[in-house]
Amino acid sequence: MKNFFSTIVIIAVLVGGFIYLKKGSSSETTAADDLAQRDTTAEVQTKDIEFVVTVAGEITPAEQVSVRPEVNGLISELPVDVGDQVKKNDLLFALDDKNIRIEIEQKQTQIDAAKLQLEKVRRIFENNRKLFEDNLVAKEEYENSQTDYSLAQNNIERAQKDLDLAMERLEKTQILAPFDCTILTRPVSSGQAVSGSGGFNSGTEVLTIADLTRMIINAHVNQADVSRLSAGLKVDIQVEAIPGLVVQGQVERIAPQATILNGIKGFAARILLTEIDPRIQPGMTANIKIPVQSAAEVVAVPLGAVFTEYNETLKKQERYVYVQQQERFQRRLIQIGVADYFFAEILSGLNPGEVVSLEMPPQEAIDELAGEAGLASNQS
Template structure:
């Protein structure tokens, strides 16, 4: 490989130029990152109860069991309601027979009316009886359906798939409508809820990027589901609800109630120069500097560098805003800048992003 003349002109005792990586300062949209804390919640969480009174006969699920939607969880003693259901069915059969008899006699009377052997009022009276018997049959059928529905409610089933987190009853206990039986949590479909300062409400949109981390370092992919337009008086915050769409580490099991932190990335109307954080050096005396190649420096060729004091602003996505000290288009050292000296000669290489 041919070397640049400036390199070959060095004396044997001259040190070789330090190879450094640099990037070109560019203006770009600035993003404000807002850290928030929250909690993992299930999309569905229900305290299951019964609609009828009864004695607990069988329990089919216990704490920790994962159940599918429609799975049988508990059975109440159905004996009394079975008797009531059978009695209602007998009432239906009786009402059906009475209706059939009234209709038969009504048809017979109708055939006699044309021969003027019977008064029309008797026919109308029997027609009214048919209508009454028909209404009685319908009422009996409704009662039979009600008793059947009550009997079905002696079998408590899971309204959705999830995990039994609590069980409040045991076999032999008497329960009434509203008595808590189980707590069911949908542990597969989770959301992360955050309390966000109210001043950011208008800037959060459905496409706002959110990086969520758990205490063990697991990162989650989420999307904004709702931002609740109610501010808490105590903290001046509003609820931001996000749906978890995936996670980077599939070995970590998510549990409702886990704490989570997130960084909201909010679009900013401002544009400015932003550099990789590695380009910025901070000193104990408070100075913040970067190293810049002299103008007209070329990639792969020796160049002089100078240290420039800067002021910084927003940090986002591994970048930091440079408010003053760097102009757009300048070559800024991002790697190898820790040991540079003023007017040192370096060999510029384009940084790999």
């Protein structure tokens, strides 16, 4: 029985090994076929290269305000609705001012009465002062009249301040547009009670207004790309909700400190739309293409053809290509200029029409390095 199980195990191992070898042979054949079908060389060509940084952001008005009253009250007038366009100093809404006007009348009456009282005690004080100078009235009576006169003056000042405050509150019942704007939201209705902003109370939001003639995009630029950006740089903006629409914009400013968004460290950038299409609305998503570097009609190769190696003598990184020469490859020193995600501009070392390898050739197929002496002498 023991020999029987041993025989079964041996057969299983042999069969498994055969299947594994067959599958391995098939995988190697497939990999070889894929390698044979893949391009391993590329021709040096002349083309335009443009390095573009692409970021996404949300379109928002450059100036947007949440309108809240400064005093408590009932909304008596609300002549605007969502979508309305309003001019600067037009009425946005008004609060019922009946109680404040009654208070103002009462304060004015108090001031008038206080003025009469002031005039009365002033005459008494002036009279007692003359009598006191002639020793015809006691010092205590003179000082009492002087105190009454000072109190009457203070009463008028206090009443005037109360009146001024009531007048200010009356002015705050009329809320006017601070600039030409469009009504974005109106969460309340006429007749509704609202609270004023002040202290720890933010107040009731009655309207949200914005200037839709100036729109911006707040974008987040990866820290690897931000060094290539600067204020004033022109950009192309594609609005996702409007297929085919491309408008112009400009980098307005870049934050001086990095932030982390969705786990990626970068810098906040404010993009101003210098061209406004009436179909663009706040909240739409936009893709911003920022052309950082460009070169027209230059000698170029795919990035896959460029190899980098550290030169111990010159103490710097140098770039090479492997130029095909029949069945062999010549390693040649190059200098590159503008590069995008696919191609690099060749400043020296190659000519259009030459063929370069896209992968490292076998060591035995590589000829000695060419071009190093010339470049080194130019840099010295």
